[in-house]
Amino acid sequence: MNEAEPVKVIRLTGELEIGRKNEIRSTLRAPADGTPVLLDLAGVTYADSIALTELLRFCAEAQQVGQPVALVIQTPQFARLIQYAGLATVFKVFAEPAEALAYLTESPRQ
Amino acid sequence: MSRQPSVLRLRCPAQSRFVASLRHALVSFLRAHDFKGQQLDDVTTAAGEALANVVEHAYTAAASQVDAYIGLRANVDAKGTLALEVYDGGAFVERRPTRGRGFGLRIIRAIAGRLTIDTSNGTRLRMIFERKR
Numbered sequence: 414m415n416e417a418e419p420v421k422v423i424r425l426t427g428e429l430e431i432g433r434k435n436e437i438r439s440t441l442r443a444p445a446d447g448t449p450v451l452l453d454l455a456g457v458t459y460a461d462s463i464a465l466t467e468l469l470r471f472c473a474e475a476q477q478v479g480q481p482v483a484l485v486i487q488t489p490q491f492a493r494l495i496q497y498a499g500l501a502t503v504f505k506v507f508a509e510p511a512e513a514l515a516y517l518t519e520s521p522r523q
Numbered sequence: 524m525s526r527q528p529s530v531l532r533l534r535c536p537a538q539s540r541f542v543a544s545l546r547h548a549l550v551s552f553l554r555a556h557d558f559k560g561q562q563l564d565d566v567t568t569a570a571g572e573a574l575a576n577v578v579e580h581a582y583t584a585a586a587s588q589v590d591a592y593i594g595l596r597a598n599v600d601a602k603g604t605l606a607l608e609v610y611d612g613g614a615f616v617e618r619r620p621t622r623g624r625g626f627g628l629r630i631i632r633a634i635a636g637r638l639t640i641d642t643s644n645g646t647r648l649r650m651i652f653e654r655k656r
Contacts, residue, residue, distance in 0.1 A: 430546075431539040431575040459546075461571045462626040463579075490564040497568070497633035498626040 420517050421448045426456030429464035429491075437464055441471040449481045449517040453510060460491045465498055472504065481505075483513035529556065530598045537582055537591040537611060542574045545595050549607075556599045562655050566607065569634040570595070572627040573609035573648050579627075581613030581646060603654030612645040 421444050429437055443450065452468070454460075468484070475482045483505045486492050495501055507513040531552040535541045549570050553563055574593055582591040596608040632638060637651035 428543060430571065431542050431578055434539065459567075459571070461568070461575055462630055463575055465626055489561065490568060493561070493564070494568060494630065497630040499629060500626075 419448060420451050420514060422451045422453055424453040424456070427458060429454075429457055429460040431461060431463045434463050434467070437467045438470075441467055443471060443475045443478070443480060447478055447480045450475060450483070451510065451513050451517060452482060452484045454491065455485045455487045455510065457486070457488055457491055459488070460494055462494070462498060465494065465500065468504065469500070481517055483507055483516050485510050485513050528598065528600045530596065532594075532596050534592055534594045537577050537593045537613070539575075539578050541593070542571065542578060545574055545593065546571050549595065549597060552597055553605070556605075556654070557603070558605070558654055560655075562652070565634045566605065566650075566652055569631045569650060570607060570609065572630050573650075576627045576648075577609065577611045577613070577646075581611040583614065599654070605652040605654065607650045607652065608647055610645060610647040614646070 423440060425437065425440060427433075441452075452471075472482050484507065486495075486506050487508060492506070495504060495506065505513075505516060507516065529552075531549065533545055533548055535545065546567060550563070550567055553566060558566060574595070577593045590612065592612060594608070594610040596606075596610070598606045600606075631648070631650070635650035635652070639649045641647040641649070
């Protein structure tokens with residue numbers, strides 16, 4: 414990572430579920446300048462489809478402006494939720510922050 | 524060693540702030556009946572989706588909100604079979620996953636091998652799980 418190409422880190426922890434819908438939505442705001450985003454979800458202990466919907470919205474908005482997004486997910490329940498929802502190919506998911514950071518800083522930009 | 528049959532019954536207003544508490548109570552109940560690991564996660568996930576569906580879709584703005592409720596019933600029999608029901612007094616709406624919405628039932632169907640949805644009086648979603656060793 415260098416100053417010309419920083420990565421914005423957005424971190425969510427705990428249970429990402431319907432009761433936190435508004436908080437999740439307000440936290441997932443993409444930078445307007447196209448900065449790559451690392452969504453650090455390593456501290457998430459549970460997630461539901463409401464959270465998935467917000468993540469999809471965020472990634473779709475980022476994609477529109479060519480902004481790469483990488484997710485760090487370490488909780489098996491969360492990883493399986495994405496599989497069960499049929500979204501395995503939609504998100505760029507990594508088990509370790511270093512892997513996500515490498516993807517964001519090394520992948521070519523449009 | 525088989526256990527005695529056991530039932531968990533919960534009912535509360537159909538509001539998002541209560542969903543986590545219902546789910547946590549279910550987790551405690553399931554742990555007490557030796558559900559664990561991925562199966563515990565999966566059952567909890569399916570229940571969470573069913574509960575969230577009620578809050579999101581069962582009671583429309585046109586419907587009376589006076590008695591908008593969520594019910595959860597979990598029964599484990601002596602053989603370790605879990606019958607899990609999530610029910611409400613609203614209207615059943617099945618949405619196809621479009622534009623990032625409607626994943627709840629898809630997730631539930633991916634998890635629950637035996638699933639029935641009774642819409643004759645409100646909606647009662649029933650899932651059956653055999654406890655894994």
